Amino acid sequence: MTMPTVSTAPDGSVPPSLGRLPGTLTQALLLSRYQFRDYLRARRFILMMAIVAFIGAILSYVLYYFNGAGLNSDADSFYGTLWAGGVTVVIIFSGIIFGGDAIAGEFQYKTGYFLMGLPVRRASVYVGKFLAAFAASVVAVLVYLLILVANGSRYLGVANAFPVSLFESFAIALLYMLALLGAVFMFSSMFKNSLYAVLVVAVLFLFGFTLIEDLIAGLVKIEPWFIITYAQNVISYPFLATLPPHVATVTVGRGGSITTYSPTYPEGFAVMGGYFLLTAVGGLALFEREEFT
Amino acid sequence: MTPSIEARQLTRRFGTFTALDHLNLHVEGAKCVGFLGPNGAGKTTTLKMFTDLIFPTSGETFINDISVQKNRKAALAMCGNLIETPEIYGSLTPREAFEMVGGLRGMNAAEIRSRTEIVLGEVKMEEWTDQKIGRFSKGMKQRINIAASLLSDPEVVMLDEPSTGLDPRGMAEVRDIVRGLKKGRRLIFMSSHILSEVVDVCDEVALVNRGQLLFYDTLSNVEKRLSSGTTSIDLSFTGPVSDDTIGSRITSLPGIVGVSRVDAQRLTAMVAGGPQVQAQLLEQLVTAHIGLVSFQPSRSALEEVYLQEISKGDS
Numbered sequence: 001m002t003m004p005t006v007s008t009a010p011d012g013s014v015p016p017s018l019g020r021l022p023g024t025l026t027q028a029l030l031l032s033r034y035q036f037r038d039y040l041r042a043r044r045f046i047l048m049m050a051i052v053a054f055i056g057a058i059l060s061y062v063l064y065y066f067n068g069a070g071l072n073s074d075a076d077s078f079y080g081t082l083w084a085g086g087v088t089v090v091i092i093f094s095g096i097i098f099g100g101d102a103i104a105g106e107f108q109y110k111t112g113y114f115l116m117g118l119p120v121r122r123a124s125v126y127v128g129k130f131l132a133a134f135a136a137s138v139v140a141v142l143v144y145l146l147i148l149v150a151n152g153s154r155y156l157g158v159a160n161a162f163p164v165s166l167f168e169s170f171a172i173a174l175l176y177m178l179a180l181l182g183a184v185f186m187f188s189s190m191f192k193n194s195l196y197a198v199l200v201v202a203v204l205f206l207f208g209f210t211l212i213e214d215l216i217a218g219l220v221k222i223e224p225w226f227i228i229t230y231a232q233n234v235i236s237y238p239f240l241a242t243l244p245p246h247v248a249t250v251t252v253g254r255g256g257s258i259t260t261y262s263p264t265y266p267e268g269f270a271v272m273g274g275y276f277l278l279t280a281v282g283g284l285a286l287f288e289r290e291e292f293t
Numbered sequence: 294m295t296p297s298i299e300a301r302q303l304t305r306r307f308g309t310f311t312a313l314d315h316l317n318l319h320v321e322g323a324k325c326v327g328f329l330g331p332n333g334a335g336k337t338t339t340l341k342m343f344t345d346l347i348f349p350t351s352g353e354t355f356i357n358d359i360s361v362q363k364n365r366k367a368a369l370a371m372c373g374n375l376i377e378t379p380e381i382y383g384s385l386t387p388r389e390a391f392e393m394v395g396g397l398r399g400m401n402a403a404e405i406r407s408r409t410e411i412v413l414g415e416v417k418m419e420e421w422t423d424q425k426i427g428r429f430s431k432g433m434k435q436r437i438n439i440a441a442s443l444l445s446d447p448e449v450v451m452l453d454e455p456s457t458g459l460d461p462r463g464m465a466e467v468r469d470i471v472r473g474l475k476k477g478r479r480l481i482f483m484s485s486h487i488l489s490e491v492v493d494v495c496d497e498v499a500l501v502n503r504g505q506l507l508f509y510d511t512l513s514n515v516e517k518r519l520s521s522g523t524t525s526i527d528l529s530f531t532g533p534v535s536d537d538t539i540g541s542r543i544t545s546l547p548g549i550v551g552v553s554r555v556d557a558q559r560l561t562a563m564v565a566g567g568p569q570v571q572a573q574l575l576e577q578l579v580t581a582h583i584g585l586v587s588f589q590p591s592r593s594a595l596e597e598v599y600l601q602e603i604s605k606g607d608s
Contacts, residue, residue: 020399021370027397034385034393041384113379114438117344118397119369292346292377293307 027120031128032135039098039136048097048140055086056147063151075156075163080239082148083169088232090144091177092205094137099184100201101194102129103287108194112292126284130185137177145170168238172268176232179275180205183228186283189290205229223247223261228275230261234268294357296371296448296480297321298343303352305338305504312338314504315352320482320497325475326509327491328484329595330501331603336484337377339501340453343482344374356449370398373442374451378435378458383427387413387437390426391444398445405444412440416470432463439470450474452483456490468494488596498595500602507602516594517567523550524571525591526562531584533557542581548574561591 022030039045059082103126106112115125145166152161183204188197209229216224224230237243244262251257263271303316313335320326330336341347343354345365354361359368381390388409395405413419416436421429426437435455442450455471456464464487471494474481485491491498492512499509534543539560544552548570551563564571571590578585592600 021366022397022399030393030396034382034389037389038382038384110377110380111382113346113377114381114441116346117369117374117376117379117442118394119366119372120397121366291348292341 021119024121024124025127027124028127028131031115031120031124032131035129035132036135039132044097045136048094048136049143051093052090052140052144052147055089056144059086060147060151063155075152075160076165076239076241078152078156079148079163079166079169080236082151083145083166084236084239086148087141087144087169087173088176088235090141091137091173091180092202094140095133095177095180095184095205096198096201098133098136099130099181100188100198102133103185103188103283104191104194104197105188107192107290107292116292122288123284126185126189126287130181130280133181133185134177137181138174141170141173141177165238169235172235172238175269175272175276176228176235179228179231179272179279182276182279182283186279186286189283189286192290217259217261221259225261225263225267225271228271231263231268231271231275233263234265237265237268294448295321296323296478297355297357298449298451298480298482299355299358300339300343301353301355303339303342303354304350305335305342305347306350312504313342313349316501316504316506318499318506318509320480320499320509323478323480324496325471325481325483325494327495327498328482328501329486329488329491329498329599330484331486334502335504336486336501337453338504340374340376340451340482340484343451344369344372344376346376371447372449372451373445373447374453375435375438375442375455376451376453378431379438380434381426381437381441383425385426386423387418387426387440388422390437391441394441394444400445408444408446412443415443415473416440417466432459432466435459435463435467436470439467443474446477448479450479450481452481454485454487455483456485456487464490488593488599492593492595500599502603507605512595515598524564524566524594524597526564526571526574527555527587527589527591528560528562528578528585529587530558530560531586534560534583538583542583543578546574546577546581 063082101108106115106125112125116122149161149166184197184201187200188194191197191200209227213224213227213230216222216227243264246264247259247261249257249259298318298320300316300318303313303318304311305313316335316339328336328339338347342349343356343361345361345368349362353363356368356372359371361368385393391409391412392405395408400408409422410419413422416439418433418436418440421433421437426434429437435458439452439455442452452471456467459467468490471481471483475494475496483491483495495512497509497511498515500507534554534557539552539554543549543560543562548564548566549562550565553561555561562574564574575588578588
């Protein structure tokens with residue numbers, strides 16, 4: 001908790017309404033509470049739950065149809081296949097749904113005129129909304145996790161349904177969520193129209209970054225370490241007995257070769273953390289300069 | 294501390310367009326000040342810079358001597374405001390929204406509860422305390438916004454055209470609310486382009502046009518300004534008024550500098566002089582027994598001055 005802000009007038013007196021203003025972080029936490037409540041009651045939350053339920057239902061049906069789909073012998077294979085692939089999709093959708101219009105919507109729907117007329121720093125509004133979007137996204141990921149664990153309990157047995165690797169991977173997924181939300185909030189700060197913000201984020205994270213990653217690795221033949229979708233591959237590492245080689249070159253045809261890249265743990269953490277810090281700071285800087293014209 | 298607001302050399306440019314041009318305005322004391330001007334004059338731009346929604350190109354705004362640009366949080370702590378019909382998160386109820394606002398303003402739970410009851414009562418919305426704001430009409434939302442701006446009982450209240458977009462009943466209710474605010478020790482600064490609204494509720498008026506302050510004065514002084522000018526007065530009679538009557542018994546009366554016919558029973562007289570000249574003229578028209586039933590200035594004193602000043606600026 002930060003200390004209350006106290007400012008004085010030129011005559012040195014402290015106006016009574018001023019001495020008790022909460023600090024910036026306290027205000028951010030308070031805002032996040034009401035923003036989170038708003039998320040939980042909004043149609044977007046139902047939409048997100050429907051997306052998670054849809055993904056979970058398909059996975060559950062496939063497992064049921066193929067009686068475990070050959071994954072029921074080992075918890076790491078089970079979660080490595082089902083969790084690591086699906087959770088990134090859930091995170092991307094939740095980022096788009098909860099963060100896409102988080103800042104742009106303040107301008108577009110004029111809610112910002114209400115909030116920004118209050119004695120709060122813009123940083124409090126930004127951080128408060130970020131925390132709320134993060135919390136709502138965590139709920140979505142937890143629901144997805146719950147669906148998988150329910151399936152895991154059925155096919156692996158309850159005793160094997162909670163491997164440590166799953167919690168490790170969950171923690172890494174949260175780091176990816178922070179990085180993605182940071183980027184989403186930055187784009188949301190760039191535009192005063194939420195549709196543009198949502199579109200840019202959806203295109204970049206669902207197709208754009210992956211395409212750039214493939215082009216860089218395949219054509220330019222350099223490691224795409226700076227692409228966030230490359231870094232997020234480490235989410236699946238806790239389930240692997242041995243980590244993939246950082247760089248692997250396979251000879252194909254008559255003297256041709258294909259080079260594949262895999263991020264190391266430190267690389268993945270550093271890139272995701274870097275994305276989070278840079279985009280969060282960049283987004284906040286943009287929001288600080290945006291005007292409610 | 295006496296509530297005050299001040300704009301110091303306030304300038305704002307949007308590209309090549311100058312919305313505000315070195316505006317200086319200092320308002321102090323518990324009173325209601327109307328901030329008048331035609332569309333695009335710079336009223337909302339000024340209010341937005343007082344609430345840090347937009348930033349000055351140069352100059353500064355102050356609330357209770359605290360710079361909004363240097364310390365928005367401290368400056369706005371003493372200010373409730375309503376700029377451009379804001380929206381509150383639709384899934385929240387007024388009670389929840391006010392808990393949030395009160396919390397951000399550092400009020401404790403008991404204060405928030407009691408003030409919520411008071412301010413919702415002031416805007417006649419107490420029956421809607423626990424309904425979702427998203428379901429409210431525009432007028433109801435505006436009342437909730439006004440109530441939210443009053444929650445912390447601020448010393449300074451800034452209202453940007455608070456009755457805009459409301460139906461006649463809603464407009465009248467908002468005026469009642471603003472009149473009610475004057476009972477406190479507040480400084481109310483209200484932008485409007487509805488002159489009757491300003492005359493109805495304000496003590497003083499500041500007129501801005503093309504980004505410049507034309508005058509800032511009390512309403513009574515504005516009326517005095519007219520005493521040396523010409524006022525247009527509408528006259529209605531019980532029956533048709535002949536040209537002879539106009540020529541012999543009306544145009545010759547002291548103070549009248551011209552008469553034009555609206556229809557058979559209605560005339561418009563141009564009168565040189567202020568309220569005293571007009572009172573004498575009314576007396577003489579009545580004693581002339583020519584069937585006068587109505588004697589009414591075509592425009593209020595404020596309207597006359599407004600039009601004069603705006604046309605001066607435009608020319």
